[in-house]
Amino acid sequence: MASDRRWWVLATAGSAQLMVVLDSTVVTIALPSLQRDLGMSDASRSWVVAAYALAFGGLLLLGGRLSDMIGPRRTFALGLIGFALASALAGLTPTAGLLFAGRAAQGVFAALLAPAALAMISATFVEPRERGIAFGVYGALTGAGAVIGLLLGGTLTQYLDWRWCLLINVPIVIGTLIGVKGMSADRPARRVRLDLMGAFSSVLGMTALVFAMTEVAGRGWTDPLVAALLALGASMLVVFVRGQRVAARPLLPLGVLLDRTRGGAFLAVGLPQLALFGFFLVLTYWFQQVLGYSPIRAGLAFLPLALAIGVGSTLIAGLLTPRLAARHLIVPALLVMAAGMALLIGITPGTAGLYLTRFLPAEILIGLGLGCAITPAVATATSGVGDEDTGAASAAVNAVTQIGGSIGTALLNSIAATAAASALRRAPDRNATEVTVAGFDAALLTAAALLVLTAIAVVLVMPGTVRIRQPGRTEQDDRKPTPAVDRLR
Template identity: 40%
Template sequence: MTQRHHPSGEPHKGAILAIILVSYVMIVLDISVVLTGLPRIQEQLGFSEANLAWVQSAYTLTFGGFMLLGARAGDILGRRRMFVTGLAIFTLASLAIGASPSATWMLSWRAVQGFGAAVLAPSTLALLQTNFAEGHERTRAVSYYAAAAGASATVGLVLGGVLAEWVSWRAGFYVNLPIGAGLIVAAYRYLEETPKHTGRFDLPGAVTSTLGIGGLVFGFIRSAQSGWNDPITIVSIAGAAVLIALFVMIERRAAQPILPLALFSSWVRSGAYAARVLYLGAMVGFFFFTTLYLQTVKGFGPALSGLAFIPATILHVPFAIAVPRLVKSFSANRLMIVGIVIGIAGMAWLSFANAGSPYVTAVALPMLLIGVSQGLTLSPLTSAGVAGVDDADAGAASGAVNVAHQIGSSVGLSVIVAIAGTASAGLYGQAFAVTRISAAFEAGTAMLVLSLLIVTTTIVAADRIPAAKPIGAAGAA
């Protein structure tokens, strides 16, 4: 692909990386920025306790549900075009959310924002793949990408709490307007359009994957609120299973599939997707339930709760940035295993927190371990998820990585919420809160253990068998 050049002849790699990272930071930031501000949002817009969860779920549903459609659209229509389209939708939706006069208005535009993120997110990783050569250059770029994702999640919690208490929760969304506008201008200046790929768009695959993933996420979210015996929960999950099975059948016959099934021909990629689902489920549970612990058990305000997450960032970012150098001495697989093991230790430590536990020893110290875990783990998992993929299918591979990310974030969190609810059934007051939060961290620990098992039996084991052939431009299985 042709690059734009400086007058000196050097490519604008720094500018391209900055555009990719800032746009991805916006996406991740808006997942976490609302968490510490939820009480203020509930107070101003009149959300009920049950409906408040949909401030997050409305975004996650459309984000996860339309991810594959957005990824394949970038492959077919051009990634810069879809990058700018997704960015424009996301930015305008942020403005509308900030101006929300009611709960219904906010939820509607959160869903639109999630759709914009679903178009934008796969393009960010696909552009990274096509602009940075495989090897050390791409490893370094992916490490920055992973660092930006993890750091922005924590920054979102800090920023959301500070703004909610000292300015307004709306400010967290308004800030996207100048950033989004600037990124659109920069994209047209520095990003070259990728070649369009002729062929029939896989509309049946797009529809079944979108409805199937959306139905699965909706069903698990609802189960946490209404129970597994709820008819709508049962119908949603059963319908989602049927749609996903139909989607697989369609993809086997599609000339230009929205998700090339050859992505799953590699133990490395398949293991990376499964491990990512479990790892992200545990990590989102960490953010969600630590916020609840700090505010409902320890009595912290929104701003102090946000600032209390700083230990999770102190070591996360430097370790993520150091991954390319560490890979030279230790393999990516070893870093991944060490990272997950450290995460298991940190999550298990958090499960012992109670009402009388000091913040420093019960929360801050295990947060340091969680930060190190994310820094060492996310970059190798991302690289494994796109390993051996040709440029023509880069969007589909990045879409699969992001779908795994969102399924872990939404379905994984819902599973933890359901487990925590079962463990605390019949309890009241502080005993209810402490038991529920402790059970959530125990469930997160179990998820990390399963993630470790998958990594060792797929990604690590694949080092001892011949690698799968790269996916061709047609993406045939």
């Protein structure tokens, strides 16, 4: 019976995690339709995505600490109800302003949902084999969710209406709330003084960084607003880190990050997102602008990537995580991703069979690599912390994912635009498609290099033999003899 309840927790938390990730991309393909219906300008349409990213990324650490204070189950239920109401507001809105407000509110409640969901999974699955399977499922949902969002958004927009890209969350929430009733109750809420200065500096710092990343594609890295936001974000995060060293109850205990094992895991979670989200951007334009795919066909073209992520996360990483040191699985997986990126460099537009010969193999390699990397990385990043800090560690995982994705989209988009302009200057007679593809090649080369550098960083930072500690265990506990089953070999 207890085993059944554990998998019930995974199904419930997983459905919420999928919903949160879906909403990062589900409106992307719907943007032309909703822009036309609500009379949005080209300049303002990016806020449909940015409003969600800003609130979500900025409030994650605060959401994680609230989960630790009042309990992950209560935080999870509160996040679900708020997310449904915000989705209804955004989906039924008659004006662009209310749509932006609804999307921002979705981000606020996603910042409660995501760390609470991961904290519940981390605290529930402590046996290495089951933990590997659970985090394999979580990794599949996290990695494939953005891809599924593109496919779902295209389908709903083409066959129903763009509003269903947002309203679809309401029935998902209702089903997930039924799952919450089958969970064990939280421990009593603790009266703990919240680190308000830490909350302020982290929210302001992360919001400024995410805001800068959403603006850099249109303004460029040298724009005064972008530079000011980057400076503000960096300075606020410095204030945050210094404050966490002296706070009685820090939002993010520095021990969570400074441990070499978890530090390497956070690198393996966050840095690949720079390459992945830029890859989404490049492939979206390749499919629709160069190959002439319709929105629904472009969404379907991403489907093998989602399937490969699922296979890598569950069938491969889920089985190998309990048997291998985390580094021994993460590093090869990152190199496989880099090989997939490299396969897309140097493609000649107009070549017959491009999807089957280049794009499909690349998606399979990138998907398998991502799935095999994210499962042990997330499991390691949330292991070995006390019960009172599981929400904070879970929030940090989501924060590095969100920031990595935002930076990656802006970085690779800027590199692609700069390289395309440079190619046009060198050869003014080249056609527009060739110039665009030259920009894509530069972006993909950068993405492949980032993945190789991440693999090197993980080798340097993460110990070769990594032990996954059960929730609540400390380093002192690890010095005591423990059953061999508790070790990752």
